[in-house]
Amino acid sequence: xxxxxxxxxxxxxxxxxxxxxxxxxxxxxxxxxxxxxxxx
Amino acid sequence: xxxxxxxxxxxxxxxxxxxxxxxxxxxxxxxxxxxxxxxxxxxxxxxxxxxxxxxxxxxxxxxxxxxxxxxxxxxxxxxxxxxxxxxxxxxxxxxxxxxxxxxxxxxxxxxxxxxxxxxxxxxxxxxxxxxxxxxxxxxxxxxxxxxxxxxxxxxxxxxxxxxxxxxxxxxxxxxxxxxxxxxxxxxxxxxx
Numbered sequence: 001x002x003x004x005x006x007x008x009x010x011x012x013x014x015x016x017x018x019x020x021x022x023x024x025x026x027x028x029x030x031x032x033x034x035x036x037x038x039x040x
Numbered sequence: 041x042x043x044x045x046x047x048x049x050x051x052x053x054x055x056x057x058x059x060x061x062x063x064x065x066x067x068x069x070x071x072x073x074x075x076x077x078x079x080x081x082x083x084x085x086x087x088x089x090x091x092x093x094x095x096x097x098x099x100x101x102x103x104x105x106x107x108x109x110x111x112x113x114x115x116x117x118x119x120x121x122x123x124x125x126x127x128x129x130x131x132x133x134x135x136x137x138x139x140x141x142x143x144x145x146x147x148x149x150x151x152x153x154x155x156x157x158x159x160x161x162x163x164x165x166x167x168x169x170x171x172x173x174x175x176x177x178x179x180x181x182x183x184x185x186x187x188x189x190x191x192x193x194x195x196x197x198x199x200x201x202x203x204x205x206x207x208x209x210x211x212x213x214x215x216x217x218x219x220x221x222x223x224x225x226x227x228x229x230x231x232x
Contacts, residue, residue: 006073008063014138018075
């Protein structure tokens with residue numbers, strides 16, 4: 001069975017993953033992008 | 041929390057600015073992650089002084105920060121119910137750079153999906169302004185924490201109580217010294 005991912009949406013700051021129990025996907029998005037996606 | 045007030049002084053002097061950043065993490069059941077959070081360039085220092093979480097069910101996430109040489113459980117200054125209780129309170133105050141990132145560890149304690157919608161509150165400075173800020177902080181520590189100075193102050197007060205007639209003489213003598221110290225902080229007395 002495929003292990004599900006942890007998804008990290010970041011804004012201005014950079015993120016570096018040290019360790020995790022699951023595969024991680026980092027998506028750089030500004031808060032404005034997130035709001036657009038949610039249709040706000 | 042008095043520490044952000046020091047940042048307000050730094051902001052008034054034009055050393056940096058307050059801002060906040062958003063980070064949203066979606067956790068599968070029982071997932072755990074340890075990550076470094078840092079500014080995107082080498083030029084800046086971020087002082088992260090608070091982190092708040094919206095819409096996280098209570099006790100669903102264990103959040104820890106590497107702060108004061110150890111992982112400390114998260115204390116949310118704006119939402120008391122996160123965490124166990126008052127014994128874990130501590131001010132978040134991390135000098136966050138690319139070499140010394142803010143280390144965060146989050147664990148989903150439940151068997152459900154959890155989304156941590158977090159806001160990181162911080163103050164941004166360039167490295168040269170950060171050096172000035174550190175000097176300023178050290179000055180405050182020396183002023184309030186210097187035992188020798190405190191004893192000198194008490195002695196001075198005693199002296200004035202015993203010999204009130206020397207007050208004017210002392211004022212004249214100390215005025216020059218006070219003026220010199222104030223000038224270092226770009227503060228000038230009236231009439232200068």
